[in-house]
Amino acid sequence: MANLKIYLDIRHVSVKTKEAGLKVTVFHHGRTAYIPLGVSLKPENWDVTTCAVVKHPRRKTLNEEIKTKVAEYQLALTQLVAKYDVDTLSVNELKDMLVDWKNSDKIRIDDNCVMSVFGRFMEHKTGRTKNLYECTEKKIRAFLGKEADRLRFEQVNVEWLHRFNDYLAQTAPSANSRSIHMRNFRAIFNYAIDNEITTNYPFRRFKIKGEPTRKRNFDVETLRAIFNADVLDSWMVRYRDLFKLTFMLIGINFVDLCNLKDVRNGRIEYVRAKTHKLYSIKLEPEIEAIIAKYRGDIHLLNYMDTYKDYRSFYMNTCTGLKAIRERLAEKNIVNIDTLTTYWARHSWATIAASLDIPKETIAAALGHSSHTVTDIYIEFDYRKVDEANRRVLNWVLYGYEGGYAPQEVEKPVPTIPSLREAKSSRNVVGFEFGKVV
Numbered sequence: 001m002a003n004l005k006i007y008l009d010i011r012h013v014s015v016k017t018k019e020a021g022l023k024v025t026v027f028h029h030g031r032t033a034y035i036p037l038g039v040s041l042k043p044e045n046w047d048v049t050t051c052a053v054v055k056h057p058r059r060k061t062l063n064e065e066i067k068t069k070v071a072e073y074q075l076a077l078t079q080l081v082a083k084y085d086v087d088t089l090s091v092n093e094l095k096d097m098l099v100d101w102k103n104s105d106k107i108r109i110d111d112n113c114v115m116s117v118f119g120r121f122m123e124h125k126t127g128r129t130k131n132l133y134e135c136t137e138k139k140i141r142a143f144l145g146k147e148a149d150r151l152r153f154e155q156v157n158v159e160w161l162h163r164f165n166d167y168l169a170q171t172a173p174s175a176n177s178r179s180i181h182m183r184n185f186r187a188i189f190n191y192a193i194d195n196e197i198t199t200n201y202p203f204r205r206f207k208i209k210g211e212p213t214r215k216r217n218f219d220v221e222t223l224r225a226i227f228n229a230d231v232l233d234s235w236m237v238r239y240r241d242l243f244k245l246t247f248m249l250i251g252i253n254f255v256d257l258c259n260l261k262d263v264r265n266g267r268i269e270y271v272r273a274k275t276h277k278l279y280s281i282k283l284e285p286e287i288e289a290i291i292a293k294y295r296g297d298i299h300l301l302n303y304m305d306t307y308k309d310y311r312s313f314y315m316n317t318c319t320g321l322k323a324i325r326e327r328l329a330e331k332n333i334v335n336i337d338t339l340t341t342y343w344a345r346h347s348w349a350t351i352a353a354s355l356d357i358p359k360e361t362i363a364a365a366l367g368h369s370s371h372t373v374t375d376i377y378i379e380f381d382y383r384k385v386d387e388a389n390r391r392v393l394n395w396v397l398y399g400y401e402g403g404y405a406p407q408e409v410e411k412p413v414p415t416i417p418s419l420r421e422a423k424s425s426r427n428v429v430g431f432e433f434g435k436v437v
Contacts, residue, residue: 002028002086002094004073006066008046009034018042022066024073026095028086033095037069073098088150112197114151114188115140121191127255127273136184143167153189153198161206179210217346218336220354223247223396225334232327238294239320242303243341245290247396249281250365250389251345254317258310260300263291277367282386284393317341348392355395357388365389 007025014020019040026033045056053059053066076098080086086094115137122133141148143164161182168178186208192198218226227244246252255273268281283291296302307313318340325339345366352362365385394400 002026002077002081002091004070004077006037006051006070007034008041008043008048010043013043014040022046024070026091026098028089028091028094031091033091035073035095035099037066039066088147088152088155112153112192113149114153114156114192115149117153117192117195117197118188121188129274132180133184133187136181139168139181140164140185153192153200156189156200157202158205161202176210179208182208216338216343217350218343220351220396222334222336223347223351226324226328226339227397229324229328229331229333231331231333232324236320236324236327238303239317240324241290241293242317243321243324243339243344245287245301246341247344247348248284248287248290248389248393250385251348252279252281253345254314254341255310257301257341258299258304258313262300272367275367279367280382282389284390286393286397351392351396352388355391355401357391358384361385361388 005025005027007023008020009023010020012020017040019042022037022039022041024035024037026035039062041053041056041062045053045059047054053062056062080094080097089097118133118137118140122130122137125133140151144151164185165178165182168181172178172181186203189198189201189203193201226240229240232240242257246254246257249257249268252268253272253274256270256279259273260268260270263283266283268279268283268287270279271277272279281287291300294301294303296305298305303313304310321339321341325336329335349362349366352365353359361384364382365388391402394402
C-alpha cells in the first residue's frame with residue numbers, strides 16, 4: 001500500500017541560505033518519489049519526530065500551510081485508491097497523479113500499454129476480422145474495468161491469463177468461443193514482441209484449449225435434396241440460389257460474394273477480404289446462369305444493390321436459409337440441423353476429397369498455403385482447381401464423377417448480361433438444374 005511522509009531533503013542544502021526543501025515522500029512498491037511543498041527550512045528549524053516547524057518566526061503559519069498541503073495529498077491518495085488499482089502504477093505515475101489528482105483522468109496513458117498497442121494493431125485489420133478483435137478488446141475492458149488502459153505487458157502472467165479465461169467462461173461456456181479471444185490476445189503479444197515493445201510472453205506456459213469442431217458439411221444426397229427441392233416459395237428460392245452459388249464458387253466467403261463487381265475473361269477474380277489473397281474461379285455454365293438471374297446494377301449480384309452493408313443482408317440470408325431448412329423438414333425432404341453459407345465451403349472440400357482430388361489442389365482451391373520455400377518458386381497450375389470444381393459440380397448436379405462433362409450430359413449455356421443490359425432489363429430467366437436420375 002502506498003503511503004506519504006514529510007521529509008526535509010538535507011541532501012540538497014542551499015549554499016547561500018543554508019536551507020533545504022521540504023517535500024512529501026511517496027513510498028510505493030519499495031521505491032520513493034518526492035513532491036516539493038514549496039517550503040525551505042534550515043535543518044535546525046525542522047523537528048523530524050513531530051514533523052513540525054520549530055524555532056522559526058513564522059512557525060505557526062508554516063505549520064498550517066504544510067498541514068493543509070499534506071492533507072490535500074492524503075485526500076488525493078485516498079480518492080485515487082478508490083478510483084484506480086494503484087498497484088498497477090509505478091511510484092512516479094502515482095506521484096504524477098497526486099500532483100494533478102483533480103485531472104487524473106486526463107493523465108497521458110503510456111503508448112506502450114497493452115490497450116494502446118491493441119488499438120494500433122487493430123488499425124491494420126478490416127471487416128469481420130477487425131470486429132472479432134474489437135470484441136476481444138471489449139472483453140478485456142469488461143474484465144479489468146477502469147484499470148484496462150493501464151495494463152502493462154509485464155503484468156500479464158500465466159495466473160492472469162487463467163483469471164481472464166475464467167472470466168470469459170461466465171459468458172462464453174464454449175471453449176472454442178473463449179479460445180478465439182485468447183488467440184486474439186496472443187496475437188497482440190506477438191505484435192508487441194515483433195515491434196520490440198515487450199519481451200514478456202506468458203503464452204509459452206499457457207495452453208489455449210478448444211474443443212473438436214463438429215463437421216460442417218453436407219453429404220452429396222443432402223446437397224442434391226436442397227438444390228432440387230421444388231417446395232420452396234419464390235422468395236426462398238432466391239436464398240437457395242445464393243447458397244448454390246456459394247457452393248459452386250468453391251465456398252466463397254459471404255462478404256467477398258457481396259463485394260463482387262464484375263467478371264473478367266470468363267472468371268470471377270477477387271481479393272479475399274480476410275487474407276488479402278487473389279482468387280480466380282472459372283465461370284462454369286451453372287454459375288453463369290445464377291449470376292445472369294440476379295445481375296445487379298452496382299454489384300455483380302443484385303442482392304447487395306438494396307442493402308447498406310453486407311451485415312444487414314447476411315442477417316436476412318440467415319433468416320431465409322432457416323426458413324428453407326424448416327420447409328424441407330416440414331415436407332419430409334431432408335432434415336438438417338443447420339443451413340448456412342459457411343457449410344458450402346466445408347461441403348465442397350469434403351466432396352472434393354471423396355472424389356480423390358489431391359489435397360494440395362483442394363488447399364489451393366480454398367486459398368490455403370503451406371508457405372514453404374518451394375511455394376515461392378513454383379506457381380500452382382490453377383487449371384487443376386478449375387477441373388476440380390468441374391468434377392465436384394458434375395458429381396453433385398449430375399451424378400457424373402469425371403472431369404468436364406461428356407456430351408450426353410446436357411448443361412445449360414446461359415449468357416451473363418452486361419451491366420448496361422442488366423440495367424435496361426429485368427427479365428433474365430434462370431434455369432433448373434437437371435436432377436440426378
